Amino acid sequence: MNQSLIINSKMRRFLLFALTAGIALPLVACNPKKKTSANIEPVVVETLISATESWNGDSYAYPKGKPQMTLQRITAQPGFKTSLHFHSQPGIAYVVKGNLSCEALNGKSLKVGPGESFATPQDSIHYCESVGDEAALVFVASAGVKGQKLTVPYKK
Template identity: 30%
Template sequence: MNRITRYVLFSLGLVIVGGLGIVWAHEDGVLKVTVLAKSIDAWDGKPLPAYPAGQPEITILRIIIPAGEKTPLHLHTVINAGVLLRGELVVHTENGLSKRLKAGDSLIELVNKPHWGANDGEVDAEIIVFYAGVQGAKVTRELEEHHDSADHDAR
């Protein structure tokens, strides 16, 4: 078995173990699996929508939000979740909900609901986001900014 095949099989095994919540012992110690997020709801407590019909396509993005910056107002058209690798991030909705994240926190994102993220910290925020969409469809739509939100500067 070549090195790539062993790597692929090992990676697949990790996915299976993660799904089952099992801990395996091996000669180097103990492999630990931690569920970072598992929910039928987005971070606002509302149920996630059904997956779209069509050929599934997974997109994984690394997003870096510089210290002191904000993302544009946007919405996601598909179910997505992320893990903040470093920094701090506060996600906001237009109706005043917010959620503060620190490095290591996970987030099941809002779907079809306008929101933005703000990095109020002193270091860049880095987040890995996994999108479960369909082939050829955009996973995020940037929206025009609303100038009436006290928490959100027009950008």
């Protein structure tokens, strides 16, 4: 048999093996059911909040216009109190640290601390205050409209 045919045959087998391994190994490594250790799942998804209305009972409606999602990281020092305001879009908040106390003009109130989530009021006038000894760190996500303010001051 011709020497070059033997080399080409061996080379083809090697390339086929390398190609197969190159496809199979990443697929095995990405198996979502594979555990990273004896007792730990590789991904854990936990829904922190799912809401159709805010903490004070506002039903949500999306404003008309070009949609814009916004995520804000808010740090409020102890004693900071927002002015009266409202939001014209739905939103949700997650308190990382500190404590918040919020009150709406309709008399409903909310107190939240670290690890807690809440659905923000839409179109209801309210304020929030950072209470306690440490600054509040809060992440707020809003589903608004491009060019529209996320927080609108209330003018009497």
